[in-house]
Amino acid sequence: MSQNTELKAQTKKPGLNKKGIAAWINNYSFILIALAIFIAYLFINHGATTWSGVMNILRHSAVVGIMAFGMGLVIITGGIDLSVGSMLALVGSFSVVVFNATDSVLLTLLFALVAGGLCGLFNGVLIGLVKMPAFIVTLATMLIFRSVAQYYLRTTGSSIFNMTGTLDHYASFYGFGQLKIATVPVVGIVLLVVTVIMVFISTCTKFGKTESGNVWLDPRYTSPYKFYQFWLNTSDEDAKRYIKIFTLLDKQTIDDLIAEHDAAPHLRILQKRLAQEVTVMIHSQEEYEKAVEASNILFGGATSEALRKLDEQTLLQVFEGVPQYKIARAELIGLPFIELCAERSDIFPSKGECRKMVQAGGVSLNKEKVADPMRAIAESDLIDGKYLLVQKGKKNYYLVIAE
Numbered sequence: 194m195s196q197n198t199e200l201k202a203q204t205k206k207p208g209l210n211k212k213g214i215a216a217w218i219n220n221y222s223f224i225l226i227a228l229a230i231f232i233a234y235l236f237i238n239h240g241a242t243t244w245s246g247v248m249n250i251l252r253h254s255a256v257v258g259i260m261a262f263g264m265g266l267v268i269i270t271g272g273i274d275l276s277v278g279s280m281l282a283l284v285g286s287f288s289v290v291v292f293n294a295t296d297s298v299l300l301t302l303l304f305a306l307v308a309g310g311l312c313g314l315f316n317g318v319l320i321g322l323v324k325m326p327a328f329i330v331t332l333a334t335m336l337i338f339r340s341v342a343q344y345y346l347r348t349t350g351s352s353i354f355n356m357t358g359t360l361d362h363y364a365s366f367y368g369f370g371q372l373k374i375a376t377v378p379v380v381g382i383v384l385l386v387v388t389v390i391m392v393f394i395s396t397c398t399k400f401g402k403t404e405s406g407n408v409w410l411d412p413r414y415t416s417p418y419k420f421y422q423f424w425l426n427t428s429d430e431d432a433k434r435y436i437k438i439f440t441l442l443d444k445q446t447i448d449d450l451i452a453e454h455d456a457a458p459h460l461r462i463l464q465k466r467l468a469q470e471v472t473v474m475i476h477s478q479e480e481y482e483k484a485v486e487a488s489n490i491l492f493g494g495a496t497s498e499a500l501r502k503l504d505e506q507t508l509l510q511v512f513e514g515v516p517q518y519k520i521a522r523a524e525l526i527g528l529p530f531i532e533l534c535a536e537r538s539d540i541f542p543s544k545g546e547c548r549k550m551v552q553a554g555g556v557s558l559n560k561e562k563v564a565d566p567m568r569a570i571a572e573s574d575l576i577d578g579k580y581l582l583v584q585k586g587k588k589n590y591y592l593v594i595a596e
Contacts, residue, residue, distance in 0.1 A: 224392070244376070251381035252371075256281075258384045262391045275331040276316065279338035284308045286342045312338065326437055410475055417476045418507045421484035424468035425461070429454070432463045440470040487511050490560070497560040505577050512582070515590045516540075522595040525581075530558065531566040533583075533593065540583055540591050550585065557584040 234250065260277055267274045284305050292301040312334070319330045372379045408423050409415040415423075427435060433451055436442065442450075454463035472481040486499045487507050503511065518538045525533070534540040534547045534556075541547035544566075550556050551566045559574060559582050574581060581593035 224388075248373075248376060248378055248381065251384070252378035255378065255380035255384040259387050262387050265391060266394070272320075272327045273331060274316065274327065276312075276335040276338055279335045279342070280309065280312045283338040283342040284312065286346050290346075324433070328438075412476065412480075416506055416510055417472060417480035418484045418487045418510055420475065421468050421472045421481065422488065424471050425464050425488070427464055427467065429458060429463070432467050436463060436467045436470070440467065440474075442470065483507070500560050500582065501576055503576075505579070508576065508580060512590055512592050515592055517592045517594060519594045519596050525570055525593070525595050526572055528570050529567050530563060530570065533570060533581075538591065538593065540585060555586050558582070560584070 231250070260281065264274060264277060287308060288301050288305045291304045292298070295301065316327075316330055316334055319325045320327045374382060408420060412420075424435070432454075436447055436450065440447075450463055450466055454460075469481060472484060483502070487503055488511075490500055490503075490511055500508075518540075520528075520533075520537055524537075528537065531544050531547050531551075535542070535544045541550070547556070548566045551563050554562055556563045559576060570581070575595055576582065579595050581595070583591040583593060585591070
């Protein structure tokens with residue numbers, strides 16, 4: 194057996210290349226943008242270059258920053274919330290009313306947490322249980338929260354512009370907001386902690402991700418085939434939600450599709466239509482058809498012609514995870530098929546097993562049945578001038594790579 198033959202599946206060693214750097218920048222782009230804005234602000238505002246100036250920026254931006262991270266969690270799950278600003282105004286305004294009545298920072302803080310939670314719960318019930326579109330729900334609650342805050346506080350005179358008592362009365366309230374640990378504002382520390390948690394969730398967990406990472410609109414990072422597969426593999430509940438958010442289909446068409454899907458969920462009618470609409474919208478009709486053909490290679494009755502139409506990237510993605518064997522091109526060309534499968538690889542444990550299965554019609558090379566186990570591998574057999582696809586039975590695939 195040649196030393197150039199590798200019987201183990203090949204995996205790429207991670208390295209720092211241009212594509213890897215680009216992927217890293219994309220993963221941490223929000224941090225880089227924040228740093229760029231912060232540095233620009235320091236140069237523009239001379240007073241902000243002092244330590245106290247930097248801490249002042251951190252304190253004032255903490256609330257908005259924490260809200261932004263919360264919105265980020267909503268967005269990466271495919272949702273949207275337009276009511277956040279109005280919810281903050283409503284809860285903040287009524288918190289002043291509570292503080293005026295109780296003169297207690299602790300009770301005011303508890304009220305703010307409970308009130309914010311109830312507002313979020315109201316949105317969640319309408320979106321999660323009633324199944325209303327998040328855009329419609331949060332647009333409505335944005336107007337409701339804002340209207341309630343403005344009407345009640347203006348008509349009763351109970352607002353932050355009409356506080357009761359003297360400034361000393363609010364000393365504890367202001368002191369709580371100005372609390373520091375070693376000159377660093379507590380609210381700023383909370384923002385930094387939330388930042389670390391957000392980075393961990395978005396990069397080290399499957400929250401908002403597919404199994405292999407983020408789904409990109411740019412085909413350089415997510416091919417049309419993988420993009421199509423992402424939508425095709427969504428759950429029934431997610432498909433019903435996504436088709437309302439990410440497609441331009443009218444309500445009647447969506448309702449008909451959902452009813453048809455519920456009648457025969459095993460046909461995955463909803464997922465197929467969702468995958469079609471989004472893939473055509475982002476890529477093209479041609480790329481969608483290619484993705485369908487690529488999917489049929491593994492899960493349908495695809496032909497050798499369809500297999501040879503695949504570009505190298507899609508071919509490798511379709512057969513990602515299958516055993517791969519690298520053999521020197523000079524040794525591969527002219528090699529009998531039975532030797533390729535039983536001696537130069539471990540596709541079959543022996544020539545006898547290979548010969549027996551070939552005779553039974555259970556072995557294919559590039560989606561064509563192998564009739565003669567002694568047939569020689571020819572240059573014309575190589576897909577894209579480099580690959581051979583061996584299929585054993587219905588579901589066992591092996592990729593041979595000519596080096």
